[in-house]
Amino acid sequence: MPDPMWRRIAEDLRQKIESGDLGKDGVPLPSEIELRDRYDASRNTIRDAVKWLTTRGMVVTRPGQGTFVRQSIDPFVTQLSSDVTGVQGGEGAAYASEVKAGKREPDASDPRIEIQRASGLVASELGLKHADTIVSRHQERFIDNTPWSLQTTFYPMRLIEQGATRLLQADTILPGAVQYIEETLSIKRAGRRDRFNIRTPDRRETEFFALPDDGRVAVVEVTQTLYDKSGNPFAVTVTTYPADRNQFVMTIGTAPPEPPGAA
């Protein structure tokens, strides 16, 4: 059984993109009409082929404009420290260490603060009863002005009652909200659990990251729970990254520094 036509066309375009025959990053592909004529196929078949390329992140299509080559963007590399105190996503300058050394410029919006009732996942991670009160701080984070991640951290209300009132202020806490809690309430991080999930983006993520709206490009959701030395959780951070431009690295023990351009 030969491959279907859309697939053969897709492979042909893939080869032409990888070899550079269709131009470098940012160059528009021929329009669907032109590809239809060139491959002697219907426009729908061409669209299936192009869709396959977008799923692979090799092209992006923009309504009204065209389809553009997207050659091997270097991925953002997020270092997941194996240290308990290692940042996975501080609010302030701290999280710069997540980004691979280089000229990448991280940036973040001011946090949006909400007072909510704990539901499902958050309640269970924080060891709270359903509908206990929590505070959430949500930020949009960028690298080089391109959308990089969405992050929300949830704290039990008791932290505020105990004096960490700064958590309610809608500006970035430097050098990091967790450090602020440590200093204010003498709570020390003694443990951490990171949970990785791959899933399709929701509407908010689709819009913010400018992903195709049929969920072809996945997001990585990292849920990090912090524990004090008695093993009680005191913060949960949920961060989502688009899967097509991120890589995660965890180094443990004695290992040489990151190789140059390792995949």
Place this chain on the structure above:
Amino acid sequence: MPDPMWRRIAEDLRQKIESGDLGKDGVPLPSEIELRDRYDASRNTIRDAVKWLTTRGMVVTRPGQGTFVRQSIDPFVTQLSSDVTGVQGGEGAAYASEVKAGKREPDASDPRIEIQRASGLVASELGLKHADTIVSRHQERFIDNTPWSLQTTFYPMRLIEQGATRLLQADTILPGAVQYIEETLSIKRAGRRDRFNIRTPDRRETEFFALPDDGRVAVVEVTQTLYDKSGNPFAVTVTTYPADRNQFVMTIGTAPPEPPGAA
């Protein structure tokens, strides 16, 4: 602008699946023809809606049979130990610890051994020159008889020359190939680097995991490099998991044991 029709239909089906109105796991959806009549749309529009559900892993479609509900399969949870010696993917019984405690039954094929020349990624991870000789051991791994992961480990040929000849035998090394190397050559793991990538499946993966062939469901590729105490790499393991049925957890420091059914 209201959502397109395929999207509204998809949301409606999603709600009906989640609420159980369309039956539990394994129950067939109405056929495309019936859905076409029921929603007063064309069959193509119905297919767009169903495709969105398959991307989300909520249904599976099988040619000639139908489309079947796939309600919240419990994900396989892979523990990524933060310990240097922690297994991420031993060959033998060792990797059972990756699988969440329970009645899950891991199993693996006998390894397929190949002698190759190091290319790109493997050469750079192992610190070899391009075209140096390496040995690869490839396994298919299952949980409860369903395809779970594909794993290939690459070793530099010098390990065999130094006496680890068992690496060339095509059967499972118990309790693990790395442990065998440690014992035979007195090489100790002193460091580890795990690299996470999300990408679309290749043909082999699409077939083995029975994923849709247009790449809608991603795979997670974990590349683990092991270092001895001088910081020299001596093994690289590449494992791929289908993203729609796996979750990864890393625990560091003092943290309570895994909560019951945490997401």
Place this chain on the structure above:
DNA sequence: CCGTATTTGTTCGTATGTATT
């Protein structure tokens, strides 16, 4: 600012192929 051309997105209808029962 407006209208027009171009490009992708949505929706329809139809025909035929392939897999399964």
Place this chain on the structure above:
DNA sequence: CAATACATACGAACAAATACG
């Protein structure tokens, strides 16, 4: 072999986004 279900492919029309004179 026939019936049923999904997969592929074609052609057509209109909508929405964008670019440009």
